[in-house]
Amino acid sequence: MLNNVGRDIPEEVIETTKKEVFKGVRYYDGHVYEKKGPETKCVIRSGGDKLVAGIRDVLLKCGIKDGMTLSFHHHFRDGDYIVNMVMKEVHELGIKDITICASSLGKAHDPLCDYIEDGTITQIQSSGVRGRVGQAISEGKLKGYAIMRSHGGRVRAIESGEVKIDIAFIGAPTCDDYGNCRGIGGVSNCGVLSYSMVDGDYADKVVAITDCLVPFPNFPAHISMTKVDYVVEVEAIGNPEKIATGAAKPTTDMRKLMMADYCTQFVINTPYFKDGFSYQTGVGGASIASTISLAKVMKERNIRMGFGVGGLTKPMCDLLLNNQVDCLLDTQDFDLDAVKSVQNMKHFRISASEYANPFNKGAIVNKLDFVILATLEVDVNFNCNVVVGSDGVITGAQGGHPDTAAGARCTVVLTPLLQGRTPAVCNEVTTVTTPGESIDVVITDYGIAINPARQDLIDCMKEVKLPFKTIEELRDIAFSIAGEPKKVAFEDRVVGIIESRDGTIMDVVRQVKKRA
Numbered sequence: 001m002l003n004n005v006g007r008d009i010p011e012e013v014i015e016t017t018k019k020e021v022f023k024g025v026r027y028y029d030g031h032v033y034e035k036k037g038p039e040t041k042c043v044i045r046s047g048g049d050k051l052v053a054g055i056r057d058v059l060l061k062c063g064i065k066d067g068m069t070l071s072f073h074h075h076f077r078d079g080d081y082i083v084n085m086v087m088k089e090v091h092e093l094g095i096k097d098i099t100i101c102a103s104s105l106g107k108a109h110d111p112l113c114d115y116i117e118d119g120t121i122t123q124i125q126s127s128g129v130r131g132r133v134g135q136a137i138s139e140g141k142l143k144g145y146a147i148m149r150s151h152g153g154r155v156r157a158i159e160s161g162e163v164k165i166d167i168a169f170i171g172a173p174t175c176d177d178y179g180n181c182r183g184i185g186g187v188s189n190c191g192v193l194s195y196s197m198v199d200g201d202y203a204d205k206v207v208a209i210t211d212c213l214v215p216f217p218n219f220p221a222h223i224s225m226t227k228v229d230y231v232v233e234v235e236a237i238g239n240p241e242k243i244a245t246g247a248a249k250p251t252t253d254m255r256k257l258m259m260a261d262y263c264t265q266f267v268i269n270t271p272y273f274k275d276g277f278s279y280q281t282g283v284g285g286a287s288i289a290s291t292i293s294l295a296k297v298m299k300e301r302n303i304r305m306g307f308g309v310g311g312l313t314k315p316m317c318d319l320l321l322n323n324q325v326d327c328l329l330d331t332q333d334f335d336l337d338a339v340k341s342v343q344n345m346k347h348f349r350i351s352a353s354e355y356a357n358p359f360n361k362g363a364i365v366n367k368l369d370f371v372i373l374a375t376l377e378v379d380v381n382f383n384c385n386v387v388v389g390s391d392g393v394i395t396g397a398q399g400g401h402p403d404t405a406a407g408a409r410c411t412v413v414l415t416p417l418l419q420g421r422t423p424a425v426c427n428e429v430t431t432v433t434t435p436g437e438s439i440d441v442v443i444t445d446y447g448i449a450i451n452p453a454r455q456d457l458i459d460c461m462k463e464v465k466l467p468f469k470t471i472e473e474l475r476d477i478a479f480s481i482a483g484e485p486k487k488v489a490f491e492d493r494v495v496g497i498i499e500s501r502d503g504t505i506m507d508v509v510r511q512v513k514k515r516a
Contacts, residue, residue, distance in 0.1 A: 128397025
């Protein structure tokens with residue numbers, strides 16, 4: 001069945017998942033539903049604590065068994081130890097058919113591949129997957145589907161009862177013996193615990209794992225003792241030095257710096273750039289550079305930002321230090337400077353639900369003026385792909401991409417015209433993760449294309465000296481340099497589902513065809 005972005009969703013997938021196909025970004029606006037609640041064990045006895053000797057002991061106390069859903073958060077990114085630590089014990093207990101429901105999975109979780117192959121893990125639900133796990137899924141080694149959801153979409157799925165978490169594991173940089181968790185104050189700080197807040201609220205059993213047990217009460221708690229069943233102390237929960245890895249680094253690439261400058265010039269020439277504007281940027285090199293560039297113009301023109309939001313980096317936190325923004329709203333810290341900034345009184349922690357859940361009574365993304373994003377591919381219909389590489393292998397994550405794109409008044413996507421030797425602007429993306437109706441502007445090192453649906457933006461740029469082109473012209477330039485790319489060869493079998501943030505099916509990912 002064809003959906004709203006022209007992707008053919010197999011009837012088998014629709015029947016198996018009992019889902020609708022994507023019908024537009026605002027299809028569910030005004031939808032009414034009832035939130036589900038977790039199973040809760042009352043604690044009325046006086047005194048005592050919730051300490052358990054180790055991971056295996058806590059798994060047994062939680063009644064671990066075949067077919068359960070275990071959840072994890074990814075605030076440590078490539079420095080995370082929790083997922084591998086827990087799944088090693090699950091495997092050694094002989095448990096099978098586990099569903100991993102993580103806010104994201106990365107290269108740190110490569111050891112999970114062995115558990116996929118032996119049937120310990122049969123389903124994965126995540127914002128996305130990188131490393132060997134993505135390769136394994138793409139090669140068809142996972143028995144069930146890998147379901148990719150945006151950060152807001154994950155919260156929606158949990159709160160609506162679509163996903164039932166049996167045991168949630170929260171890596172807490174500090175925790176007391178009664179379960180009050182904080183993302184700071186220890187030896188392995190990650191700043192905030194925003195993605196695990198919904199797990200604490202909705203999982204049947206919640207386990208806090210810490211490497212820094214502190215005296216009660218560990219206040220103000222980021223996740224309260226009222227949510228936590230057990231506490232386990234381990235030697236180390238993660239390596240904070242590896243939070244700022246991959247894309248989450250500044251760039252010295254001249255092409256990306258040029259795109260950042262184009263982005264700044266575009267932003268400051270829109271009607272939204274004025275005192276009190278709101279802003280979010282991704283963690284790609286060009287996106288980070290655009291924040292630095294924008295800060296200079298803000299200072300020159302004496303314009304203040306009302307709030308900055310999202311996964312935060314040093315340049316965003318510098319705005320707070322330099323008194324250029326009223327406050328920061330934080331769901332994730334992408335470097336140690338951002339982790340340190342959490343102690344600032346105007347640096348606020350927010351939950352992933354407050355940030356981007358489309359099924360609540362209003363998310364922060366809906367109040368954004370600008371969001372600056374990256375992409376692997378964008379097509380002539382402005383559809384973006386941030387999950388599947390040009391070789392057909394799952395190698396990225398939706399994150400907040402679809403959430404912020406849908407909510408912001410002006411969504412800007414930055415991408416080099418060529419990713420290596422592969423055109424990033426093409427006729428049709430390999431996989432649609434963010435629909436073109438949410439994308440307003442595409443900025444490349446060869447020019448800028450404005451979505452024809454945004455005539456207002458086209459009009460306000462008429463006198464601006466920037467290299468404007470149509471999206472088709474950018475595609476043609478890319479093809480003239482590198483040639484038109486061949487379509488990736490896939491098998492028929494569907495290995496992954498790309499969900500829209502409202503739970504409808506945006507696209508599917510098929511098994512990669514083996515080379516002869």
